[in-house]
Amino acid sequence: MYLIDQHTKSIMEECKSRARDAGLKFDKESLEYIVTNRDLIELSPKLMIPTLYDYWVNDVEVLKGKGIYKLYPNNPYETVINSRPAISYYNDNNPDWLNIMIFYHVIAHIDFFQNNIFFKHTWNDDFVGQALADKRLIDGLRSEYGRWVDYVIEFSRSIDNLVGYYDILSKTNLPINMGTSERVEFYFGEFLQEIHKVPEMLLFKDIEKYNSLIMEQGSIGETSFFAEVKIKYPEFQAKFDKYLEKRKPKNKDLMEFIIDNSPFLKKETNRWMVSVINIIRNTALYFSPQSRTKIINEGWASYWHDELFRKDERIKGHEVDYAIINAGVTSLSRVGLNPYAIGLRLIQYVEDLADKGKLNFNFQKINNYEIIENYDLKTGTGKEAIFDLRTNFSDFMLLNTFITQEFVNLHNLFVVGQRINEQRGTVEYYIKSRNAQDYKSMLLDKLQHPPKITIDNNKTNEKNLYLVHKFEGKQLIKDYIPETMIGIEFLWGDQVQLETTEIYQIPPRSEDEEPKYENRRVLYTVKNKKIKKEYI
Amino acid sequence: MDLKRKIVTDLYELNDSDVLPGYYKPKKTFVTGLQTLDELLERDKKREEDGFPRKIRLGRIIKRKGAKDNQVIVVPTTTEPKFEHDDSISEDQEEQTGGSGDGEEGEILGERPLEQESGSGAGPGQGDESEHEVGTDAFDLGKVLTEKFSLPNLKDKGKKRSLTKFTYDLTDKHRGFGQVIDKKSTLERVIKTNIILGNVREEEEIDTEELIITPQDQVYRILSKEKDYENQAVVFFLRDYSGSMQGKPTEVVCTQHLFIYSWLMYQYQNNVIPRFILHDSKAKEVPDFYTYYRSQVAGGTNIYPAYELVNQIVEMEHLSADYNIYVFHGTDGDDWDEDGRQMIAETTKMLSYVNRIGITVAKNSWGLGGLSAVEKYLQRSNLLKERSELIKMDVMPAETSDEKRIIEGIKTLIS
Numbered sequence: 009m010y011l012i013d014q015h016t017k018s019i020m021e022e023c024k025s026r027a028r029d030a031g032l033k034f035d036k037e038s039l040e041y042i043v044t045n046r047d048l049i050e051l052s053p054k055l056m057i058p059t060l061y062d063y064w065v066n067d068v069e070v071l072k073g074k075g076i077y078k079l080y081p082n083n084p085y086e087t088v089i090n091s092r093p094a095i096s097y098y099n100d101n102n103p104d105w106l107n108i109m110i111f112y113h114v115i116a117h118i119d120f121f122q123n124n125i126f127f128k129h130t131w132n133d134d135f136v137g138q139a140l141a142d143k144r145l146i147d148g149l150r151s152e153y154g155r156w157v158d159y160v161i162e163f164s165r166s167i168d169n170l171v172g173y174y175d176i177l178s179k180t181n182l183p184i185n186m187g188t189s190e191r192v193e194f195y196f197g198e199f200l201q202e203i204h205k206v207p208e209m210l211l212f213k214d215i216e217k218y219n220s221l222i223m224e225q226g227s228i229g230e231t232s233f234f235a236e237v238k239i240k241y242p243e244f245q246a247k248f249d250k251y252l253e254k255r256k257p258k259n260k261d262l263m264e265f266i267i268d269n270s271p272f273l274k275k276e277t278n279r280w281m282v283s284v285i286n287i288i289r290n291t292a293l294y295f296s297p298q299s300r301t302k303i304i305n306e307g308w309a310s311y312w313h314d315e316l317f318r319k320d321e322r323i324k325g326h327e328v329d330y331a332i333i334n335a336g337v338t339s340l341s342r343v344g345l346n347p348y349a350i351g352l353r354l355i356q357y358v359e360d361l362a363d364k365g366k367l368n369f370n371f372q373k374i375n376n377y378e379i380i381e382n383y384d385l386k387t388g389t390g391k392e393a394i395f396d397l398r399t400n401f402s403d404f405m406l407l408n409t410f411i412t413q414e415f416v417n418l419h420n421l422f423v424v425g426q427r428i429n430e431q432r433g434t435v436e437y438y439i440k441s442r443n444a445q446d447y448k449s450m451l452l453d454k455l456q457h458p459p460k461i462t463i464d465n466n467k468t469n470e471k472n473l474y475l476v477h478k479f480e481g482k483q484l485i486k487d488y489i490p491e492t493m494i495g496i497e498f499l500w501g502d503q504v505q506l507e508t509t510e511i512y513q514i515p516p517r518s519e520d521e522e523p524k525y526e527n528r529r530v531l532y533t534v535k536n537k538k539i540k541k542e543y544i
Numbered sequence: 545m546d547l548k549r550k551i552v553t554d555l556y557e558l559n560d561s562d563v564l565p566g567y568y569k570p571k572k573t574f575v576t577g578l579q580t581l582d583e584l585l586e587r588d589k590k591r592e593e594d595g596f597p598r599k600i601r602l603g604r605i606i607k608r609k610g611a612k613d614n615q616v617i618v619v620p621t622t623t624e625p626k627f628e629h630d631d632s633i634s635e636d637q638e639e640q641t642g643g644s645g646d647g648e649e650g651e652i653l654g655e656r657p658l659e660q661e662s663g664s665g666a667g668p669g670q671g672d673e674s675e676h677e678v679g680t681d682a683f684d685l686g687k688v689l690t691e692k693f694s695l696p697n698l699k700d701k702g703k704k705r706s707l708t709k710f711t712y713d714l715t716d717k718h719r720g721f722g723q724v725i726d727k728k729s730t731l732e733r734v735i736k737t738n739i740i741l742g743n744v745r746e747e748e749e750i751d752t753e754e755l756i757i758t759p760q761d762q763v764y765r766i767l768s769k770e771k772d773y774e775n776q777a778v779v780f781f782l783r784d785y786s787g788s789m790q791g792k793p794t795e796v797v798c799t800q801h802l803f804i805y806s807w808l809m810y811q812y813q814n815n816v817i818p819r820f821i822l823h824d825s826k827a828k829e830v831p832d833f834y835t836y837y838r839s840q841v842a843g844g845t846n847i848y849p850a851y852e853l854v855n856q857i858v859e860m861e862h863l864s865a866d867y868n869i870y871v872f873h874g875t876d877g878d879d880w881d882e883d884g885r886q887m888i889a890e891t892t893k894m895l896s897y898v899n900r901i902g903i904t905v906a907k908n909s910w911g912l913g914g915l916s917a918v919e920k921y922l923q924r925s926n927l928l929k930e931r932s933e934l935i936k937m938d939v940m941p942a943e944t945s946d947e948k949r950i951i952e953g954i955k956t957l958i959s
Binding site: 065106109113155160192340344347420425432433439442447455482488490492508513515537 | 553555560594599626639644646647651653654657788
């Protein structure tokens, strides 16, 4: 692994300066490496982070020689590493014009990583450096505890998809002055509603009073509000103090909960495991935004490589070459999905909407087709709008907001279904629907979505960890449940239970009948590595 | 439309390195394939001692070389179990993807053959190289191969009978010296050595003059004492691939038949001729194990046509005179012919010449309560008791049967 040569680096720097002129924002520094085959064998199981911790299961995959795809279906390897400085990997024999195009693509990715708020918790990190420190720590532990370190890694990884990424995100992006104090929350929540059971009417009145005090007096509004509360409810302060003492932490993800509460990890001899679990958890959190911004990120990078390279005079003589490559990247498939193509078109669509002034409440109120069709305020705010997209949107938001019938019609999109033709003995692909709603739900269904598994605090104690899976129409992969639970049992140190829903097919009684489905709530219990399943 | 090209349905499958030239693409290297598994397997064994399930699974890949020539290859693989959503079962079974271009709703865009799809839930991933391969994962194929099974009731039949139990033949291989050089094995070893030395690289033409040949890489055939396999056998594999078999039952039956097939090929080599028959409401013979294994579930269920077909084949080809005949049948126990009249008739006919019929019933979860049609009529017919030497049935729940249970089942069938 070595850095690109000076000549290529100067091309990169030139590209950066032009990208900056176009409005992209990113750090001054970036690292570009040429990698060899040997580097890659070691890099790929480590998500292309050269310094990530070692883990023997990765070696099996390397042995298998099939790459890492099976192992990380949701974390395919990155070609641009979101770290400070950003890192990317290349071949050593690209012609200059091709490098220019790729550099623009890479720069747009870097811009996305460093500005999209879903990545906010990664902005201060030199992840590669952090990973190196973690790797050293794990190596050190390994020399002391041997293969038990790998068990902890394994079992932590088995639940690392359940990290509370959105919990962190919501905290990260909450403006400081927007949150209300704990005192206010307690007063209007538990205190008035649960302890005093105040009727709604009075509650709203109280809230109104609080709001007007804040409006009038600003920051001291709260103090004067509670001065009045003290007169009305003399016991409030005592109750609030008591609440502060015994309140339960909210929104803990499973890994965090285990770290804080596991009786097994609390033992002095097992404390070292906590740092390992934390490393796995932080790594998972670090990669969480990647898979949630796949379409928009690739769309963004495709938009800019096209925009910048076509206006770059260095394209001269390579227009056709470029067109072929660009079509390969961004053309819509007749059958199949291409995140580059869909992302790019959605961004272009939003730009066009904004340019015509259509991203506007007044426009939405119009119900005359002709006016809608010819509406064009020539606002010139398209670029601004897509920069807003880049800052604030994830895949879900992009698809959910902008896949409209107009968009689907514009690009002739449709949902493809598959059905068996028994006579011909084939599987047919056919146009199932051109409805935007269908197209949208088909795409949303393809987005990565880890199951929501929470801890039931009432049924959980030192002897039992009770997990509840929120059923969202899909069951968990049954084959994986026992092994995953055995891992959790190890980290918890005692019995673990999981409440989940399973789908059962009721067989058709005759040939013409369609099979029916039934959802059943089940409870898995693991104790001493033995699994039991019962219906509840 | 050309549907031979891979259809991408996973949004996360394409990456910059796939679509843009100029990124470093992973290349297959031969060296990784040469690394030793032993260390990792050793570690996996430790897991059992520590009380955790083993993690390295040996994937079995069947490679089709010719029409009848299948090769079983073993590769290591692992999965990382997590709580994940299962997309395979839902109200809307139809798999959807996106598309673009002209055409009315309902218009057919293209098709692909049904049989391309794997019959089992644990088929191989898509991709060009795996198109000719089949695989499911098992922890220990070796266990099956070394387990001392033997075909029951093996009789001496036919003209190929030999009087001696042992012959001397040039079958054993020896490195360094021997009677006749084994060109293929020698070449394999030479290449292996030279991959390690770095003289063979994927991206370059192989320059044979560069290759270094050591005496230790020369493999010879050496004269040795051999057991003479005199008994010839034909083994019929029958598989129900009707609609109700979808999912686990198919997986169980396929895995079991794959085990039996691998074991037969390993232990009896050329003395066993396998034949493959699939049935839903009709029966058909397929040319090789690959097709047998890969074929997708189809229509309703009638079992007797499959038995009838076996009887026909045996009669037409006069197989019973020269060969020992074995029949292994896998089903979920469902049969539209509820009283099994035709089925019992065909079975009785079969019992007149067969050395063993082994029926595996891999029951669906909904059928666990009572007896399935097949169980009912077989028990009513009393064949299982009266002819217990010749016919065996093994019933297992498809949902919960693991490898151990499946191997246990083989023992029952050939006991």
